Amino acid sequence: MTNNPVAVFDSGIGSLSIIRELRREIPAEDLLYFADRAHFPYGGKSHQELRELMINTIRYLLRYKPKLVVVASNTPSVQVLDEVRRAVTDVPLIGIRPPLKEAARLTKKKHIGIMATSGTIRSKELEIQIRREVPQHILVARFDASPIIELVERGVHLEDERRTFDVISRVLGDDDLDKKIDVITLSSTHLPFVKRYLNALLPTVRFIDPAQMAAKDVRKFLAFNRMAKKSGSGRLQIMVSDGKREFEKSIRAMGIREPVEEVFLTF
Known part of the structure; x- marks a missing residue:
């Protein structure tokens, strides 16, 4: 064996x-x-x-x-x-699984984010994990990263920087996001491949790769x-x-x- x-x-x-x-x-x-x-x-x-x-x-x-x-x-x-x-x-x-305990431990702003597939974001199981692992005084924002995952699967992030930045910006939405959130979990194994883009867009946010x-x-x-x-x-x-x-x-x-x-x- x-x-x-x-x-x-x-x-x-x-x-x-x-x-x-x-x-x-x-x-x-x-x-x-x-x-x-x-x-x-x-x-x-x-x-x-x-x-x-x-x-x-x-x-x-x-x-x-x-x-x-x-x-x-x-x-x-x-x-x-x-x-x-x-x-x-x-x-x-x-x-x-999303490293929520680690995110909750690291946040100073008491506001964390989870980037994941639409299925994970909507699931009752994630809701249970959040209730179990994240203290009530910490806010949790969810980002449906399915469009980014699709882009990575097709290799677009390797050859089209502008499109990759555009898709990620649309998923994250808020221009002032880094004023509110300081830790985001990369809760899809596709997402570490666009970490340099995420760091460029949100340089003060810590991204956790599980x-x-x-x-x-x-x-x-x-x-x-x-x-x-x-x-x-x-x-x-x-x-x-x-x-x-x-x-x-x-x-x-x-x-x-x-x-x-x-x-x-x-x-």
Whole structure:
């Protein structure tokens, strides 16, 4: 089991922000990166659709014998991960959630923001997490970042700066936002790829990328359960379920050189 891969997936290029951190945290581990672009975006799916999709995807990945599966997307992690864990017991699952405790700890203005998909923003599960993790005296603003996520998935942020700035500005809306808010969570794994744009627009705001925390969680989990690979240099296997050419172009522009295999799903 020690030599089996850690599987990481979401609905496209977003997982890459987690993959980058995992390669730093657990360099000896083999990683299986599955970009499920056939089901992009997760953010617009119903609770039931998301639950079934997660179960089917994880069962599909079981054929590669992963020792751990990372659901590298906030939307299903927030909305359905607990249900999915009860349905799939063959492999441990780790999700990624908005780092609200960290945001609440860091804010001086007592006003934080959450950038996420429309599905996450509207979900009752996020509302429960906010009530549980954010003290009542701290205000929480929600930003539907779905247009930015779409843009990142298509690689627009790599070649059209003006359009990227325009889309991000529309999502953030308020010109004086940084006078009110001082911490924003990047609660989609696609969003770290536009962090330089966000920093340019809101230089006084601190943006929290939960990818580093997720990678540390994976390292600790593997060590605690004695599943960690001790030596060697980990390999990265990449699979995509749709739009291989566009996907390949984007990851090559981000410095990823490994070959990409296109797979065809039946669900």
